[in-house]
């Protein structure tokens with residue numbers, strides 16, 4: 001495997017400890033040094049190969065009745081494509097929310113004028129499967145259910161498999177936002193009863209930004225005929241286009257697709273999702289141990305914390321300013337991320353992408369040094385973890 005130093009060499013390359021876009025390998029960046037016409041047969045073949053490989057990552061295939069659809073735009077475009085194309089005209093979507101990304105889906109339904117019922121939890125509480133069962137049993141108007149797998153707001157994981165079983169029992173369509181989890185956490189579409197999964201080219205698959213990916217159960221996709229509310233985000237039309245001649249309906253993100261092809265080869269060379277998960281777990285363990293040693297506290301309790309991204313409370317010290325902390329780390333070559341919580345002052349550190357244990361160790365040293373530069377004292381003063 002390419003070393004961390006090789007990946008990050010070059011003018012201006014910083015290590016991204018963010019929820020995405022993420023640090024990518026040098027080979028992925030180099031894969032984009034080619035121009036392709038959208039009708040080039042080699043490009044069309046690449047798209048076909050990628051679509052097959054993406055299904056394999058989620059444990060299914062076309063033969064099993066699943067389809068991979070690539071949609072231009074970031075992850076949100078893929079989600080909006082699914083939400084706007086799969087809820088029937090007179091349907092109702094149940095949206096499970098415990099963070100900013102769940103809230104974004106609710107916002108989509110408002111703009112699209114889709115009837116939505118919202119089940120809200122605190123940002124440190126996973127969805128309650130029993131409550132979801134009760135709502136589905138009492139509300140026969142619900143046709144679709146949507147949940148975020150890893151709420152990147154905090155790093156919280158929702159029980160997507162259990163929810164899937166409950167949704168399938170009621171005969172509703174099940175949509176999972178697996179933006180920051182696919183590639184990092186093993187997930188099987190069939191056993192989790194997922195009808196539509198949305199992820200992005202630039203998170204744990206370790207490609208670059210440019211398109212989103214929808215993995216769909218074909219029968220569910222066919223059953224949504226006529227539900228689309230927009231032209232460019234029409235999921236079924238996009239799929240039909242890709243199936244008919246392998247082409248996108250509108251300008252494809254050619255270079256980004258070449259990057260994903262390389263990224264998928266690297267995922268396989270790494271040993272698949274199990275090996276990638278192990279690397280991310282090691283990164284996360286080093287991060288947690290180091291941040292605890294420095295005196296930081298996490299927003300989530302350890303049993304709810306995924307190994308993808310972590311929210312840390314600001315130190316309770318008047319010398320601490322997130323902007324200064326961020327800028328000083330940035331100048332040292334480390335990019336962290338602001339928080340997205342409604343009721344707590346936190347910042348986030350991701351440990352996904354082409355990040356290796358030695359990178360996390362270097363980040364921790366930079367954090368320790370930066371705190372000293374800022375005159376921030378942590379150990380005795382930091383706020384306790386959320387109840």
Ligand SMILES: Cc1ncc(COP(=O)(O)O)c(C=O)c1O
Nearest residue numbers: 019074075076101152177179180
């Ligand atoms: C869980 C989740 N959903 C949706 C999104 C939105 O994706 P994008 O910023 O690519 O539109 C993100 C981005 O981090 C995410 O983590």
